[in-house]
Amino acid sequence: MVKSSDVILIIVAIIFPPAAAAFVAGCSCDLLINILLTILGYIPGHIHAFWLIYKKMQAEERYGRGGYTYVGNGTYEPIFHTQAPAGQAPYYGATGR
DSSP: OOOHHHHHHHHHHHHOHHHHHHHHHOSSHHHHHHHHHHHHOHHHHHHHHHHHHHHHHHHHHHHOTTOEEEEETTEEEEOOOOOOOTTOOOOOSSSOO
16 A cells, blocks of 8 residues: 555655765665666666665565664564563663663
């Protein structure tokens, strides 16, 4: 099922493919690849951006909204929520202490 956020991503990909790649993949190697593909030819940049959006939509269907993390190369992994040991509060900081 296509959501409104996916439609907006597709419109952004049509106008400027590297922006859509940045929204999907963040500042990663995929963004650099998309920029280079867009410079070399506008259509290859489009294809790569649409592929990234497609992989994101697959991850949303498989893991649910927000239940995945991007690991690169169009690959997503589920986020496993672990529970804190008995009597211990969950970690909310970046260091886990």
